[in-house]
Amino acid sequence: MTSPTAMTRDELLEFAALDSYGLLDEYEAALYSRAFHQATPSLQKDVLELQAQIATDETLLPKETPGEELRTRVLRAVNLAIEQDTPTPLASIGRDVAARNNASGGQAVHADDSAGSFARFLSANFFWRAATFLLAGVVIAMAYVLTDAAGQHNRLTMAAIQSDVEQVEQLVGPTLRSYLADPATQRVVFTSENPDTATWATLMVLEGERKALLIAEGLSPRDDDRPYTLQVRDREGRVHQVASIDGRSQLLGTRVEVDLLAYGADARWEITSPDGVIMTGTMI
Amino acid sequence: MTNDENPKMSQQDWMLMHRVASGDEDAVEELYDRFGALVFKVSRQLMPTRAEAEDAVQEIFVRLWQTADRYDPRRAKLVTWVMLIARRHLIDRMRRSAVRPAPATLEGDPSGSTTDRSPDNPPQDAERNAELLSRIAELPELQRTVIERAYLQGFTLREISEQLDAPLGTVKSALSRGLNRLRERAKKDWAG
Numbered sequence: 001m002t003s004p005t006a007m008t009r010d011e012l013l014e015f016a017a018l019d020s021y022g023l024l025d026e027y028e029a030a031l032y033s034r035a036f037h038q039a040t041p042s043l044q045k046d047v048l049e050l051q052a053q054i055a056t057d058e059t060l061l062p063k064e065t066p067g068e069e070l071r072t073r074v075l076r077a078v079n080l081a082i083e084q085d086t087p088t089p090l091a092s093i094g095r096d097v098a099a100r101n102n103a104s105g106g107q108a109v110h111a112d113d114s115a116g117s118f119a120r121f122l123s124a125n126f127f128w129r130a131a132t133f134l135l136a137g138v139v140i141a142m143a144y145v146l147t148d149a150a151g152q153h154n155r156l157t158m159a160a161i162q163s164d165v166e167q168v169e170q171l172v173g174p175t176l177r178s179y180l181a182d183p184a185t186q187r188v189v190f191t192s193e194n195p196d197t198a199t200w201a202t203l204m205v206l207e208g209e210r211k212a213l214l215i216a217e218g219l220s221p222r223d224d225d226r227p228y229t230l231q232v233r234d235r236e237g238r239v240h241q242v243a244s245i246d247g248r249s250q251l252l253g254t255r256v257e258v259d260l261l262a263y264g265a266d267a268r269w270e271i272t273s274p275d276g277v278i279m280t281g282t283m284i
Numbered sequence: 285m286t287n288d289e290n291p292k293m294s295q296q297d298w299m300l301m302h303r304v305a306s307g308d309e310d311a312v313e314e315l316y317d318r319f320g321a322l323v324f325k326v327s328r329q330l331m332p333t334r335a336e337a338e339d340a341v342q343e344i345f346v347r348l349w350q351t352a353d354r355y356d357p358r359r360a361k362l363v364t365w366v367m368l369i370a371r372r373h374l375i376d377r378m379r380r381s382a383v384r385p386a387p388a389t390l391e392g393d394p395s396g397s398t399t400d401r402s403p404d405n406p407p408q409d410a411e412r413n414a415e416l417l418s419r420i421a422e423l424p425e426l427q428r429t430v431i432e433r434a435y436l437q438g439f440t441l442r443e444i445s446e447q448l449d450a451p452l453g454t455v456k457s458a459l460s461r462g463l464n465r466l467r468e469r470a471k472k473d474w475a476g
Contacts (some may be wrong), residue, residue, distance in 0.1 A: 014456070014457075017463065017464065018456065018460055019368070020364060020368065020371075021371060021435065022371035022374075022375050023434050023441065023459065024441075025440050025441060025442055028441070028456075036359075048360060048361055048364070051360060051361070051364040052360075052361040052363055052364050054364075054367075054467070055322075055361070055363045055364045055366070055367040055368070056322070056363055057467055057470075057471075058325060059467065059470030059471060059473075060329075060416050060419070060466055060467070060470055061322075061326060061328075061329055062325055062328045062329050062413065063325075064324075064325065064328050064334070065321055065325075066320060066321060066324035066338070070320070070324065070338050070341060070342075071316060071317075071320060073338070073342060074316055074341060074342050074345045075309070075312060075313060075316060077342045077346055078312050078345050078346055078349050079312070081349060081350075082307040082309075082312075085307070265452075
């Protein structure tokens with residue numbers, strides 16, 4: 001199926017403005033993101049300019065200013081978060097260790113080094129370089145992601161918080177934070193179809209790469225070892241199977257490849273049992 | 285000036301975020317000093333109390349540290365990136381909040397529309413956003429309604445489309461045009 005990503009200049013600028021305000025939903029944000037990448041450099045430049053104008057526009061904002069105590073408080077909070085960010089062996093995967101070492105040694109980054117580093121950055125697929133896994137961060141992250149869905153994921157949040165951190169690592173996998181941290185990540189929230197199944201899920205999609213992390217609760221291991229299915233039902237009712245999911249634990253994370261735009265804005269995402277029972281699905 | 289026109293600034297911004305990502309306290313301070321006031325203002329606009337706005341600013345800067353290694357100057361200028369993360373965080377906070385009014389209570393009340401109608405602070409809200417609300421009140425009805433619900437109350441466009449029983453494209457266009465008109469009028473007033 002062809003993705004509907006072609007946009008006129010005006011459409012792209014309209015999307016860009018709404019994106020600046022954080023007002024696009026996951027489908028439209030994905031649509032915009034892809035259209036931006038397909039746009040000419042000249043149009044991309046106009047988009048960047050428009051978004052920066054909106055971001056710096058204070059004409060509609062209140063005139064109150066923050067006090068000095070807020071600066072102190074914010075810096076203390078960030079520094080505390082940094083201190084608690086204890087590296088694990090997994091945390092160094094793909095990370096620019098040299099930069100971290102430089103900073104931790106209190107040394108300034110030399111201009112030549114930074115220029116080289118910047119150039120390497122520009123030529124690299126930087127999204128996956130940054131994958132850092134911090135166990136405490138995962139627990140907080142889980143709480144954030146799962147409470148985000150209008151409180152419907154409280155059970156999963158509690159499960160995450162109560163889990164031993166090693167267990168969370170084993171269940172969800174080391175890439176959660178990279179999805180969570182990226183503002184370009186689109187979130188598709190599944191709600192339980194009925195009280196008997198009590199299955200909840202969130203699909204986090206890095207649209208640019210069509211990579212996604214599915215976090216789910218309630219897909220318990222089955223006696224027959226048959227997998228669950230992630231599928232999409234388009235507006236014509238056609239079902240497209242996207243991935244098989246092994247129900248290896250009550251709380252799991254699994255990586256899948258998805259194309260958010262391929263099935264249209266009205267598509268409904270579902271997770272079904274091997275018997276075809278819909279366990280959980282998205283609201284249309 | 286675009287990033288292409290000023291690659292040095294683009295590189296400096298990228299280096300700043302690189303240093304923030306690596307936990308450099310000086311870089312975090314620089315980031316706050318550049319954007320703290322702006323982030324506070326947008327937080328103050330969307331949060332019902334000053335205390336909540338300050339909590340949100342703190343959370344946003346922790347989030348900026350968490351996301352710093354993902355900043356891509358080809359994709360956005362740094363101020364855009366910072367404000368996008370801030371706005372998304374604030375909208376998420378609003379959506380999780382129990383104080384967001386039910387759609388039914390919004391009808392026919394353009395002048396008093398605020399982000400929070402909880403009984404403990406409506407006067408603050410009205411005062412804080414008085415100028416914005418007066419500008420919004422001058423907009424055509426659909427634009428006004430859509431902006432109030434999306435921009436100030438955190439409803440998604442799809443939710444608004446359902447609430448108003450209007451096509452999604454109509455809602456989106458109304459929002460875009462309304463916001464554009466607000467910006468243009470505000471700029472004229474400032475210039476005048």
